[in-house]
Each structure stands twice: as C-alpha cells, then as structure tokens.
Amino acid sequence: MIEEKQIQELFPNLEQGLYDELMMYGEIKEYRAGSTMLRIGQNIRSTMLVLEGVVKLYQEDDEGNEFFIYNIQPGQACAVSMVCTFQQEKSQVMARALTDVTVLNIPLQYMDKWLSQYKSWHYFVIKTYRSRYDELLKTVNEIAFKNMDERLEFYLKRQVKQFGRQVKLTHQEIASDLNSSREVISRLMKKMEKNGWIIIHRNSFEWIRD
Amino acid sequence: MIEEKQIQELFPNLEQGLYDELMMYGEIKEYRAGSTMLRIGQNIRSTMLVLEGVVKLYQEDDEGNEFFIYNIQPGQACAVSMVCTFQQEKSQVMARALTDVTVLNIPLQYMDKWLSQYKSWHYFVIKTYRSRYDELLKTVNEIAFKNMDERLEFYLKRQVKQFGRQVKLTHQEIASDLNSSREVISRLMKKMEKNGWIIIHRNSFEWIRD
DNA sequence: AGACTTATGTGATAAATGTCACACCCTCAT
DNA sequence: ATGAGGGTGTGACATTTATCACATAAGTCT
Numbered sequence: 001m002i003e004e005k006q007i008q009e010l011f012p013n014l015e016q017g018l019y020d021e022l023m024m025y026g027e028i029k030e031y032r033a034g035s036t037m038l039r040i041g042q043n044i045r046s047t048m049l050v051l052e053g054v055v056k057l058y059q060e061d062d063e064g065n066e067f068f069i070y071n072i073q074p075g076q077a078c079a080v081s082m083v084c085t086f087q088q089e090k091s092q093v094m095a096r097a098l099t100d101v102t103v104l105n106i107p108l109q110y111m112d113k114w115l116s117q118y119k120s121w122h123y124f125v126i127k128t129y130r131s132r133y134d135e136l137l138k139t140v141n142e143i144a145f146k147n148m149d150e151r152l153e154f155y156l157k158r159q160v161k162q163f164g165r166q167v168k169l170t171h172q173e174i175a176s177d178l179n180s181s182r183e184v185i186s187r188l189m190k191k192m193e194k195n196g197w198i199i200i201h202r203n204s205f206e207w208i209r210d
Numbered sequence: 211m212i213e214e215k216q217i218q219e220l221f222p223n224l225e226q227g228l229y230d231e232l233m234m235y236g237e238i239k240e241y242r243a244g245s246t247m248l249r250i251g252q253n254i255r256s257t258m259l260v261l262e263g264v265v266k267l268y269q270e271d272d273e274g275n276e277f278f279i280y281n282i283q284p285g286q287a288c289a290v291s292m293v294c295t296f297q298q299e300k301s302q303v304m305a306r307a308l309t310d311v312t313v314l315n316i317p318l319q320y321m322d323k324w325l326s327q328y329k330s331w332h333y334f335v336i337k338t339y340r341s342r343y344d345e346l347l348k349t350v351n352e353i354a355f356k357n358m359d360e361r362l363e364f365y366l367k368r369q370v371k372q373f374g375r376q377v378k379l380t381h382q383e384i385a386s387d388l389n390s391s392r393e394v395i396s397r398l399m400k401k402m403e404k405n406g407w408i409i410i411h412r413n414s415f416e417w418i419r420d
Numbered sequence: 421a422g423a424c425t426t427a428t429g430t431g432a433t434a435a436a437t438g439t440c441a442c443a444c445c446c447t448c449a450t
Numbered sequence: 451a452t453g454a455g456g457g458t459g460t461g462a463c464a465t466t467t468a469t470c471a472c473a474t475a476a477g478t479c480t
Contacts, residue, residue: 061354069350079343080343115329119326133290137269143354147437181437181438186457190458202447284438357467391467392427394466396466
C-alpha cells in the first residue's frame with residue numbers, strides 16, 4: 001500500500017493540500033518488468049509519477065532497435081505525459097518498465113486544475129520539463145559529436161550511476177540502446193576491460209575505475 | 211516601435227492584462243545579424259520572446275562546429291531561457307541571430323509573478339517547453355537512426371519550410387550544422403540536383419521537388 | 421581584363437563502424 | 451551428461467563518412 005508519507009518523501013516541496021489531492025485522485029497503477037507503458041503514436045490521457053521501479057524511455061526504428069533516451073526513476077515524472085488538457089497529444093517515444101514499476105496516474109483534468117491552484121505543482125511540471133530537456137540536450141551532444149567509444153563510456157557511466165557498480169545488461173542490449181551492433185560493443189568493452197575500467201561478466205559488467 | 215497590437219498578433223490567446231504587463235515590463239532588445247545571443251555556460255537572467263528575425267539554436271564542439279538544433283521564429287520563445295526564479299540555470303546551448311533580431315526580454319521576476327497570476331502565460335510556457343522538446347526528439351531520431359543523405363534531406367526541407375524555396379546557405383554552413391564535412395555535403399547535394407530535387411547556386415540552393 | 425577570394429566538384433585514400441561467419445563459452449532443462 | 455540456446459570473442463570484409471589534394475568556377479576589386 002502506498003502511504004501519503006512515501007509520496008511526500010519522493011516528491012518533496014509540494015503543498016499539503018496537493019498531497020491530499022494526489023492521494024485522493026491519483027490512481028496507483030502497476031506494471032510488470034518488461035511491459036510496455038507507452039507506445040509511439042499513443043494518445044496521452046494522463047500524467048505518470050513514478051513511485052517505484054525504473055522506466056526506460058526510448059525511440060524505436062523500423063528494425064526494432066530501441067535507442068535509449070533516458071531512465072525515469074522514483075520521484076520523477078514522465079515529461080512526455082505532461083500535456084495541457086485541451087491538446088491531447090501523441091507520444092513520439094516508447095516507455096518500458098525495466099523493473100516492476102508502480103506509478104501514480106494523474107487524470108488530465110486534475111493536471112489542469114492543480115496548475116492554477118497549486119504553485120508548487122506548477123514548478124514541479126516546469127522543473128520536470130526543464131530537466132528532461134537538459135537530459136535530451138546531453139544525448140544530442142553525445143551522438144552529434146562523439147565516436148562510439150566515448151558514447152559507450154558515457155552510457156555505461158550513466159547506468160552505473162543509476163544502478164550501482166554492477167550493471168545487468170547484455171552486449172546486445174547495450175548495442176541496441178546506442179543503435180550500434182553487438183560486435184562493436186563487444187570489442188570496445190573488451191578494450192575497456194584491458195584498460196582496467198570494467199570487468200565483463202556474462203549478462204552484466206562491473207565498473208571498477210574511479 | 212513595437213505596438214501592443216503586434217504582440218497580440220504574434221502571441222495570441224493571452225489575457226488582456228498580460229499584454230499590458232508585457233508592454234510595461236518587457237524590454238525590447240535588438241541584436242545585429244550574426245551576433246551571439248546566448249553562450250554555453252552563460253547564466254540565464256531573463257526570458258526571450260522573439261518579435262522579429264530568426265534565432266539559431268546550436269551546440270558547439272571543441273573545433274567550433276555549430277551543430278544545428280532548431281531555429282526560433284517570431285511568435286516563439288526560447289525554452290532554454292525559461293527558468294523558475296529560484297534556480298537560475300546555465301545554458302547548455304548557443305544562440306545566434308541569423309538575421310537582425312528583435313526580442314522582448316522578460317525579467318525573471320515577472321516570469322514568476324505571471325505564472326501564478328495568468329493562466330494563459332502558464333500554458334504558453336508549458337507549450338513552449340513541449341514543442342521544443344518535441345523538436346529535439348525529432349533531431350535525436352534523425353541522428354540516431356539515419357544516414358547522412360536522409361539527414362541532409364530532412365535538414366534542407368526544414369530550412370525550406372522556414373525560409374521558402376530559395377535558401378541562402380553555403381555547403382560549408384550546412385556541413386557544420388550537420389557536423390559533417392563540406393565535401394560530403396557537396397557530393398550529396400550534387401546527387402540531389404541530378405535527381406531533380408534541387409538546383410545549386412553559389413551561396414544558396416533552390417528546392418524544386420514536391 | 422587580371423588578380424584575388426571564396427565556393428564548389430571530384431578522385432584517392434583513411435578511419436570508423438557495420439556485417440558476416442564461425443568458434444567457444446556458459447547455463448539450464450531433460 | 452548432454453544437447454540446445456544464448457551470450458561473447460574475433461577475423462575478414464563491406465559500407466559509410468571523413469580527410470587530403472587539387473581543379474574549376476563564380477563573384478569582387480582595381
């Protein structure tokens with residue numbers, strides 16, 4: 001069961017009345033690990049606040065490659081799903097539960113109501129957009145200017161930051177996230193291992209430098 | 211001289227009181243074509259609404275390549291410059307005036323005040339973030355999945371949409387915007403010309419297909 | 421016109437990345 | 451234990467893009 005206290009901890013600095021409304025009108029929804037939470041072209045009818053688990057946001061091409069954009073952690077919201085009421089928009093991205101995930105679903109009508117009623121909600125929405133926009137800019141910077149070895153390093157570090165030294169990912173999954181091929185990633189990671197940055201295990205790797 | 215009427219036309223659907231305040235507290239600022247309007251790392255102290263001219267937003271790498279993100283047109287605002295008061299943030303991008311540009315500068319304090327006071331301002335800010343975020347997603351899609359020929363086509367079409375069939379850009383500028391090299395762009399454009407899509411002039415090209 | 425500057429065209433070659441083929445693991449189920 | 455199925459390692463080769471070198475063309479200045 002989700003307690004109001006948990007929500008306060010995950011989403012600090014909101015007004016008391018807003019916490020009450022979140023509890024009252026937010027709908028708890030659970031997703032199993034691996035399930036798709038948002039599809040390209042899908043209409044967006046509610047805002048998701050992540051309470052538990054990790055959500056992966058990605059773009060997909062024709063061949064089913066899942067280009068990684070960023071992960072959404074507990075205490076964060078999905079910017080894509082934050083839309084003004086009147087213009088229900090369609091998603092350009094996919095979202096999938098990496099682990100079992102619990103979200104608090106906010107029906108669009110409250111989204112709108114709270115915007116005019118709670119200043120803190122307001123800031124929360126804008127802050128969410130801003131930080132997601134910044135993440136996206138970083139990604140653009142990587143793919144626009146850097147070679148695969150640097151992009152891989154950036155990507156692995158990002159995973160380590162979120163999941164800890166031991167990260168459970170196959171070379172194939174990493175390749176897909178970077179829209180590269182398994183062989184290329186295998187070779188580059190082998191080199192990183194030789195340089196003493198990581199240890200490669202089956203289905204996972206371990207970051208051992210700095 | 212900028213009239214209230216012009217602002218109403220450029221930024222429709224705002225409240226009357228807000229237009230008055232925009233006129234009262236917004237500061238008109240002019241930039242010469244080619245001048246830099248926003249630098250990486252620069253502190254953001256105000257919000258820019260573009261009244262006249264075109265602003266180019268780009269990222270820059272070590273070698274001075276200016277990777278094109280998108281243009282900001284009259285009637286649009288710079289999402290990057292829209293921040294909540296408390297957390298003055300630093301820019302990750304560069305902005306330059308492509309033509310002579312006139313902007314309306316909103317000091318951060320009003321940004322904040324209007325957010326709680328005018329619902330329409332509120333929507334405007336969120337809509338700005340949303341549409342810029344979507345633009346950025348499109349760019350990511352291009353560079354993540356597509357080869358240079360497709361990216362070039364997408365880029366050229368985007369320019370044509372904004373400036374009309376006749377676009378004034380050198381191959382070198384295009385190459386820089388796509389973080390490619392002049393020779394590559396020259397070859398690809400030559401091919402497009404052979405296919406009857408464009409006509410290449412010195413310092414410009416003309417879109418002639420569809 | 422002639423000299424200069426800048427833009428464009430094109431071949432040859434290099435570097436980065438992707439693809440194919442296949443070997444050699446692990447791990448798990450029967 | 452053994453065979454099947456994935457995950458990983460690695461050479462050979464293909465493709466894409468970048469770089470170098472240099473030719474040509476178009477506009478500018480005097």
